[in-house]
Amino acid sequence: xxxxxxxxxxxxxxxxxxxxxxxxxxxxxxxxxxxxxxxxxxxxxxxxxxxxxxxxxxxxxxxxxxxxxxxxxxxxxxxxxxxxxxxxxxxxxxxxxxxxxxxxxxxxxxxxxxxxxxxxxxxxxxxxxxxxxxxxxxxxxxxxxxxxxxxxxxxxxxxxxxxxxxxxxxxxxxxxxxxxxxxxxxxxxxxxxxxxxxxxxxxxxxxxxxxxxxxxxxxxxxxxxxxxxxxxxxxxxxxxxxxxxxxxxxxxxxxxxxxxxxxxxxxxxxxxxxxxxxxxxxxxxxxxxxxxxxxxxxxxxxxxxxxxxxxxxxxxxxxxxxxxxxxxxxxxxxxxxxxxxxxxxxxxxxxxxxxxxxxxxxxxxxxxxxxxxxxxxxxxxxxxxxxxxxxxxxxxxxxxxxxxxxxxxxxxxx
Ligand SMILES: *[C@@H]1O[C@H](CO)[C@@H](O)[C@H](O)[C@H]1NC(C)=O
Ligand SMILES: *[C@@H]1O[C@H](CO)[C@@H](O)[C@H](O)[C@H]1NC(C)=O
Ligand SMILES: *[C@@H]1O[C@H](CO)[C@@H](O)[C@H](O)[C@H]1NC(C)=O
Ligand SMILES: *[C@@H]1O[C@H](CO)[C@@H](O)[C@H](O)[C@H]1NC(C)=O
Ligand SMILES: *[C@@H]1O[C@H](CO)[C@@H](O)[C@H](O)[C@H]1NC(C)=O
Ligand SMILES: *[C@@H]1O[C@H](CO)[C@@H](O)[C@H](O)[C@H]1NC(C)=O
Numbered sequence: 001x002x003x004x005x006x007x008x009x010x011x012x013x014x015x016x017x018x019x020x021x022x023x024x025x026x027x028x029x030x031x032x033x034x035x036x037x038x039x040x041x042x043x044x045x046x047x048x049x050x051x052x053x054x055x056x057x058x059x060x061x062x063x064x065x066x067x068x069x070x071x072x073x074x075x076x077x078x079x080x081x082x083x084x085x086x087x088x089x090x091x092x093x094x095x096x097x098x099x100x101x102x103x104x105x106x107x108x109x110x111x112x113x114x115x116x117x118x119x120x121x122x123x124x125x126x127x128x129x130x131x132x133x134x135x136x137x138x139x140x141x142x143x144x145x146x147x148x149x150x151x152x153x154x155x156x157x158x159x160x161x162x163x164x165x166x167x168x169x170x171x172x173x174x175x176x177x178x179x180x181x182x183x184x185x186x187x188x189x190x191x192x193x194x195x196x197x198x199x200x201x202x203x204x205x206x207x208x209x210x211x212x213x214x215x216x217x218x219x220x221x222x223x224x225x226x227x228x229x230x231x232x233x234x235x236x237x238x239x240x241x242x243x244x245x246x247x248x249x250x251x252x253x254x255x256x257x258x259x260x261x262x263x264x265x266x267x268x269x270x271x272x273x274x275x276x277x278x279x280x281x282x283x284x285x286x287x288x289x290x291x292x293x294x295x296x297x298x299x300x301x302x303x304x305x306x307x308x309x310x311x312x313x314x315x316x317x318x319x320x321x322x323x324x325x326x327x328x329x330x331x332x333x334x335x336x337x338x339x340x341x342x343x344x345x346x347x348x349x350x351x352x353x354x355x356x357x358x359x360x361x362x363x364x365x366x367x368x369x370x371x372x373x374x375x376x377x378x379x380x381x382x383x384x385x386x387x388x389x390x391x392x393x394x395x396x397x398x399x400x401x402x403x404x405x406x407x408x409x410x411x412x413x414x
Contacts, residue, residue, distance in 0.1 A: 028070075028404065028408050029352060029356070029364075029400075029404045029408075030066055030069075030070075030401050030404035030405045030408055031066070031070065031073065031075070032364055033356075033364050033366070033397055033400055033401050033404065034062070034063060034066055034079060034401055035075070035362065035363075036359075036362075036363045036364040036365070036366075036397070037059060037394065037397060037398070037401075038078070038082055039362070039363050040363075040392060042055065042059060042392070042394040042397065042398075043055055043056050043058070043059025043060065043082075043086045043394055043398070044056065044085060044086055044089045045086070045089040045090050045092070045093055046089065048093055048104075050104075050105060050106055050108075050157070051106075051108065051372060051395075052093075053090055053093070053094070053105050053108055053109045053111060053112060054106075054108035054109075054111050054170065054395070055394045055395065055398075056086045056087075056089060056090045056111070056112060057090070057108065057109075057110070057111020057112040057113075057114075057115070057170060058111055058394065058395060058398045058399075059082075059086055059394055059398050060083050060086050060087060060111070060112060060114070060115040061111065061114060061115070061398070061402075062398040062399075062401040062402050063079050063082060063083045063086075063401075064083060064114065064115060064118070065401075065402055065405055066079060066401060066405060067079050067080060067083075069405050069408070069409065083115050084119065086112075086115070087112055087115050087116055087119060087132070087135075090112045091131070091132075091135050094109060094138070095109075095112070095116070095134070095135035095136075095138040095139050096134065096135070096138065097134055097138055098138065099138050099139075099141035099142040099144070099145050100142075100145050102138065102139065102142040103142060103145065103146060103147075105157075106156050106157035106166075106167060107146070107154060107156055107157070107166075107167030107168075107170055107171050108166065108167060108170045109139065109142065109170070110139055110142075110143070110167075110170040110171050110174045110175070111169070111170035111174070112135075112139070113136065113139050113140070113170075113174030113177070113178065114173060114174055114177055116132050116135045116136045116139065117136055117174075117177055117178065117181060119132040120132035120133040120135070120136050121181075136178070139174070140174075140175075140178050143171070143175060147160075148192060149161040149162075149163065149226035149227075150226055150227075151207060151226060152192050152193055152203070152207075153204065153207045153208070153211075153224075153226060154167065154171070154204055156223065159375065159376060160227065161225055161226040161227040162223055162224070162225050162226070162230070162375060163204075163207065163208060163211075163223055163224055163226070164222060164223035164247060164375065165208055165212065165220055165222060165223060165247040165248060165250055165251040166222075166223075166246075166247045166250045166251075167250075168204065168205060168208065168250060168251050168254035169250035169251070169253050169254040169257070171201070171204065171254075172201050172204070172205060172254045172257070172258040173254065173257045173258055173261055175197055175200070175201050176197075176198065176201055176258050176261045176262055176268075177261055178197070179196065179197040179198055180261065180264070180265055180267075180268065198262070198268055198271055201258065202271055202274065202275070205251075205254070205255070205258075205275070205278070206274075208220065208223075208224070208251065209278060210237075211224040211237045211238055211239055212224055212237075212239050212240075214243070214302070217243070217285060217288070217289065217302050218281060218282065218284065218285030218288065219243045219248060219282075219285050219286075219289060219301055219302055220243065220248055220251060220282075221239045221240045221241065221242060221243055221244075222240045222242060222243070222244045222247045222373070222375060222379065223239075223240050223247070223375050224237060224238035224239045224240065225238045225240075225375075226238055230375070230379075231378060231379075232375070232378065232379035232380075240375055240379045241379060241380070241381075242300050242303075242379060242380070242381055242384055243300060243301040243302045244299070244300065244301070244315075244373050244384055245297055245298065245299050245300070245301050245312045245314075245315025245316070245319075246312065246314050246315045246318065246370065246373070246395070247373075248286075248301060248315065248319075249314065249315040249317075249318025249319055249322070249399070250318065251282075252279075252282055252283075252286065252318060252319060252322040253318050253321060253322050253402075255275060255278055255279040255282065255322070256279055256322050256325050256326050256329075256331065258275060259272060259275050259276060259279055259329075259331060260325075260329060262275065263329075276331055279326060279331055280326075280331065280332060280336065283322070283323060283326055283332060283336070283340060284336070286319050286322070286323065287323070287339055287340060287343050289301050289302060289304075290319075290343055290347065291304055291311060294311050294350050294354075295343065295346035295347050295349075295350045296311045296313075296316040296347045296350050296351060296354075297311065297312065297315050297316045297319055297347075298310065298311060298312065299311075299312040299315070299370060299384060299385055300381055300384050300385060301315070303381060306381070308381075308382070308385035308386070309385050310368075310385070311354075311368070312368065312369065312370055313351060313354075313355040313366065313367065313368035313369045313396045313400070314369040314370065314393065314395050314396035314399050316347055316350075316351055317351060317396060317399035317400045317402070317403040318399045318402075318403075319344075319347065320344050320347045320348050320351065320403040320406070320407070321399065321402040321403040321405075321406050323340040323341075323343060323344040323347075324340070324341065324344040324345070324348075324403070324406035324407060324409075324410055325406050326340060327340050327341045327344070327410070328406060328409055328410065341410065344406070344407070344410075345407065345410065348403055348404070348406075348407040351400065351403065354367075354368070355367045355368045355369075355396070355400070356400075357391075365391065365392055366391075366392055366393070366396050366397035366400060367389075367391055368389060368396065369389060369390055369393035369395060369396030369397075370387050370388075370389055370390070370393075371387055371388050371389065371390045371393065372387065373387050
C-alpha cells in the first residue's frame with residue numbers, strides 16, 4: 001500500500017470511529033492493535049496445544065509494556081484486566097503446583113512468568129496473590145526439573161538433547177527477574193551448573209551462541225542437537241542448517257530484555273558486559289541482513305531473494321523492537337545507534353504499510369506471519385519456506401505491538 005493511501009485510510013477510519021469507540025486521529029497503532037487482539041480474544045489460553053502458552057505469555061508481555069508506556073491511557077484498566085485474564089487462563093492449564101506436569105509444554109511456558117510475578121506482588125488481594133505466588137513457584141521449579149543435554153543445555157521441549165533459540169525469550173527474562181526478586185543472585189544455587197540462576201541464564205544463552213553461530217554472517221541457526229543424530233545436525237556442532245527469522249527474533253529479544261533486567265541492579269551489573277557484547281554483535285548482523293528493497297527481514301534470514309523466500313512479519317517486528325529498544329536504552333551508541341534507528345524506523349513503516357489490515361472501523365488485522373517451524377522436520381530451506389502463513393497470528397501481532405511502542409517512543413522523543 002502506498003503511503004498516501006494508507007494515510008487517507010487512517011484518517012477516514014479514525015474520524016468515523018471517534019464518537020463510538022473513543023479512538024482519535026492520533027490513535028497509536030500499539031493501542032489500536034492491542035484493542036484488536038482483545039476483540040479476537042487472542043492470548044487467552046483456551047486449548048492445550050503446545051504453543052498456546054506462548055501466545056498468552058507474549059500477549060501479556062506486549063500489554064505490560066504498553067501499560068508501562070501509557071499508564072494513563074483511558075483504557076488502561078481494560079489492558080490491565082486483560083493481562084490478568086490471560087494469566088488466569090494459563091493457570092487453569094498449568095503452574096498449579098506440579099512442576100513436572102508443566103514439562104508437557106516447551107520452555108515457552110515461562111513467558112507467563114513475568115506477569116505472574118507482577119500479580120503475585122499485588123498486595124491488594126492476598127487470596128489472589130497467593131494463587132499467583134504458587135504459579136510463580138511452580139514455573140520456577142519447572143526449570144529445575146527441565147531435562148538437560150550432556151553439556152547441560154536445557155531441552156526446548158520433548159525432543160531429546162535439542163535446544164532451540166526460541167525458548168530463550170521465555171526463559172531468560174523470567175529466570176532473571178525471579179532471581180532478583182529473591183534479593184540476591186546468590187540465593188539460588190543451581191546444582192547442575194554449580195552456579196547461580198544468573199550464571200545459568202548466561203550459560204544457556206552462551207551455549208546456543210557457541211553451537212549455532214555462523215561466523216560468516218554473525219547470525220544464529222534455529223537450534224542444535226547435542227547428540228548430533230538428527231538428520232539436519234551439523235556433525236561438529238549439532239547445529240541445524242538454517243537461520244529462521246522468528247527463532248532468531250526470540251533470541252534477539254531475549255538478549256535486550258535480559259540486559260534491561262540485569263542492568264537494573266548493582267548485584268548483576270557484572271553480567272551485562274558479555275551480554276551487551278552479544279547484543280551488539282547480533283544487532284550488527286541483523287542490520288547487515290536487512291533486505292535493501294523493503295527494509296525488513298526474510299523468513300530464512302540469510303537467503304535473500306531465493307525462490308520461495310519472503311519477508312516474514314513476526315520476525316521483522318521482533319528485530320525492529322530489538323533494535324529500537326537497544327537505541328532507547330543506550331545499549332548501542334554513536335554510528336551503531338544511528339544505523340539501528342534508521343533501519344528500525346524504516347522497517348516499522350514498511351511493516352505498517354504492508355501487514356496491517358484495516359478489517360473494519362475499530363479492528364486491525366495482521367498478515368504475513370508464518371505458523372510454526374519445528375526442528376521435528378527436515379529443517380531444510382524448502383521446509384521453512386513451505387510452512388503456511390497464519391492471518392492474525394498473535395505471535396506476529398503482539399510482536400508488532402512491541403515494535404509500535406518502540407517506534408512511538410522514538411517519534412515522541414524527536
Ligand atoms: C480459543 O480462542 C480463539 C481465539 O483466540 C478462538 O478462535 C477459538 O475458537 C477458541 N477455542 C475454543 C475451543 O474456545
Ligand atoms: C480477589 O481475587 C479473587 C481471584 O481473582 C477474586 O475472586 C476476589 O473477588 C478478589 N477479592 C477482592 C476483594 O477483590
Ligand atoms: C559441579 O561440582 C561437582 C563437585 O565439585 C563436580 O563433580 C561437577 O563436575 C561440577 N559440574 C560442573 C558442570 O562444573
Ligand atoms: C554461514 O553463512 C554463510 C552465508 O550466509 C553460508 O554461505 C554458509 O553456508 C553458512 N555456514 C554454515 C555452516 O551454515
Ligand atoms: C494477506 O496476504 C496475502 C498475501 O499477500 C494476501 O493474499 C491476503 O489477501 C492478505 N490477507 C488480508 C486479509 O489482507
Ligand atoms: C514429530 O514429528 C512426527 C512426524 O511428523 C510426528 O508424528 C510427531 O507427532 C511429532 N512430535 C511432536 C511432539 O510434535
